[in-house]
Amino acid sequence: MAYRETALVRARKDGVRVAILEAARALVGQGGFRAAQMSAVAAGAGVATGTIYRYFPTQIELFAEVFRDNSQREVEAMLAATVGDGNCALRLNRALAMFISRALRNRRLAYALIAEPVDPQVEAERLRYRQAYALVLEKLVQEGIVSGEFAPQDAHVTATALVGVLGEALLGPLLHSVPTARESVADSIIALCLRAVGAEA
Amino acid sequence: MAYRETALVRARKDGVRVAILEAARALVGQGGFRAAQMSAVAAGAGVATGTIYRYFPTQIELFAEVFRDNSQREVEAMLAATVGDGNCALRLNRALAMFISRALRNRRLAYALIAEPVDPQVEAERLRYRQAYALVLEKLVQEGIVSGEFAPQDAHVTATALVGVLGEALLGPLLHSVPTARESVADSIIALCLRAVGAEA
DNA sequence: TAAAGAATTGAACTCCGATTCATTGTTTAA
DNA sequence: TTAAACAATGAATCGGAGTTCAATTCTTTA
Numbered sequence: 396m397a398y399r400e401t402a403l404v405r406a407r408k409d410g411v412r413v414a415i416l417e418a419a420r421a422l423v424g425q426g427g428f429r430a431a432q433m434s435a436v437a438a439g440a441g442v443a444t445g446t447i448y449r450y451f452p453t454q455i456e457l458f459a460e461v462f463r464d465n466s467q468r469e470v471e472a473m474l475a476a477t478v479g480d481g482n483c484a485l486r487l488n489r490a491l492a493m494f495i496s497r498a499l500r501n502r503r504l505a506y507a508l509i510a511e512p513v514d515p516q517v518e519a520e521r522l523r524y525r526q527a528y529a530l531v532l533e534k535l536v537q538e539g540i541v542s543g544e545f546a547p548q549d550a551h552v553t554a555t556a557l558v559g560v561l562g563e564a565l566l567g568p569l570l571h572s573v574p575t576a577r578e579s580v581a582d583s584i585i586a587l588c589l590r591a592v593g594a595e596a
Numbered sequence: 597m598a599y600r601e602t603a604l605v606r607a608r609k610d611g612v613r614v615a616i617l618e619a620a621r622a623l624v625g626q627g628g629f630r631a632a633q634m635s636a637v638a639a640g641a642g643v644a645t646g647t648i649y650r651y652f653p654t655q656i657e658l659f660a661e662v663f664r665d666n667s668q669r670e671v672e673a674m675l676a677a678t679v680g681d682g683n684c685a686l687r688l689n690r691a692l693a694m695f696i697s698r699a700l701r702n703r704r705l706a707y708a709l710i711a712e713p714v715d716p717q718v719e720a721e722r723l724r725y726r727q728a729y730a731l732v733l734e735k736l737v738q739e740g741i742v743s744g745e746f747a748p749q750d751a752h753v754t755a756t757a758l759v760g761v762l763g764e765a766l767l768g769p770l771l772h773s774v775p776t777a778r779e780s781v782a783d784s785i786i787a788l789c790l791r792a793v794g795a796e797a
Numbered sequence: 798t799a800a801a802g803a804a805t806t807g808a809a810c811t812c813c814g815a816t817t818c819a820t821t822g823t824t825t826a827a
Numbered sequence: 828t829t830a831a832a833c834a835a836t837g838a839a840t841c842g843g844a845g846t847t848c849a850a851t852t853c854t855t856t857a
Contacts (some may be wrong), residue, residue, distance in 0.1 A: 397830060397831040398824065404833090443837055444815085446834080446835055453816085454815065512713050512715065518713050522767070525764070525767075553784075556764060559760035559765060560757040563757060564753055564757045566723070566756075583749065583753040584753060584757065587753065590791055591792035598800060598801040598856050599801060599855045600802090600856080601854090601855090604854095609804085612804095633844065634845060635845095643806085644806040645807070647806075650805080
């Protein structure tokens with residue numbers, strides 16, 4: 396034998412893979428998936444277009460991974476907001492506020508994750524992550540029902556519906572920049588969600 | 597002069613235009629916009645592909661018109677459910693039930709209109725019609741607020757959120773056929789929406 | 798019936814970004 | 828140092844659905 400991958404090479408390759416992912420992520424964060432053309436990603440990562448294909452079989456799989464990376468963070472941020480002190484209503488409030496504030500802070504990325512037209516295979520990732528958000532909320536809603544804090548209801552349907560509320564109600568603010576109205580919109584959305592679960596006013 | 601369009605020709609041309617739209621609509625209703633390729637639309641309408649371009653400048657404009665035609669019906673159906681007898685809660689109930697039952701009756705079409713990945717220009721139509729649904733609901737919510745039947749709230753945000761609930765909560769039932777659970781899901785969705793507007797239980 | 802204008806046809810073309818691959822450069826172990 | 832194995836390059840290729848257009852067929856009026 397005359398060649399075997401060493402730790403050094405392994406590390407550099409890992410670095411290239413990360414660079415590609417980060418370039419793609421940056422482009423998606425600026426101009427959505429539309430802007431993340433393979434040539435642009437390659438340029439951003441400082442490699443040739445062909446090199447990307449040594450790390451990702453297709454553009455779609457690259458996009459899927461970018462989608463997962465970004466969405467995973469959001470789910471974890473929301474999950475983190477649900478644990479800790481407070482009754483269910485308060486924790487739900489925190490989780491919703493966390494999602495909304497993060498989305499508004501990075502609107503272009505949020506739009507890409509929530510609503511940008513994407514390839515069906517990337518859309519499948521979107522569906523999966525919507526379920527992940529819903530699962531986080533469902534547990535909280537279920538806990539609230541058991542404790543009597545929330546109205547009796549189908550926690551799964553409610554959680555799914557809340558995900559729909561977040562996506563749809565944020566679409567306007569995400570697309571059209573209306574900075575003044577944003578805080579009050581956030582408050583309105585949260586208030587509506589709390590009524591929806593039947594929390595005490 | 598030796599040629600001028602007669603009423604007969606006018607009528608036949610109108611017929612061709614309608615045939616193209618209906619062929620496209622049928623294909624979208626069966627397999628979504630994906631399935632409505634120009635060659636397939638032409639075949640369905642009994643014309644050559646080139647003929648379509650004498651009636652629609654691009655595929656996107658054809659799709660946009662199909663989208664509008666179908667969505668307009670839905671908006672009108674929902675609107676019709678909001679008028680007539682009953683207090684605001686009852687009429688909201690009717691409107692939501694109308695939307696849900698129509699979507700479940702024609703799931704493939706509903707998916708195409710609500711969530712199928714489409715070209716950004718068609719997506720723009722989707723946004724417009726979501727606003728149209730929201731407007732119908734907003735008026736009803738506003739009326740309920742004024743009458744004291746619903747809680748004080750931002751009617752616009754609420755209406756937008758309800759559109760989000762309908763879309764997201766129906767996605768599962770639209771994609772995965774679970775006939776038994778559908779009615780209860782519909783009931784759960786409606787109950788949640790009524791709580792969300794702060795209607796009396 | 799003739800000639801002009803219009804509509805239809807569908808095979809060929811276009812477009813454009815994803816993907817490939819022959820070539821060049823790099824790393825490893827003997 | 829050398830050869831084998833791998834990695835990187837980026838211009839050329841590919842694919843496939845939307846679109847075009849020269850040829851044909853149809854319609855109208857004189």
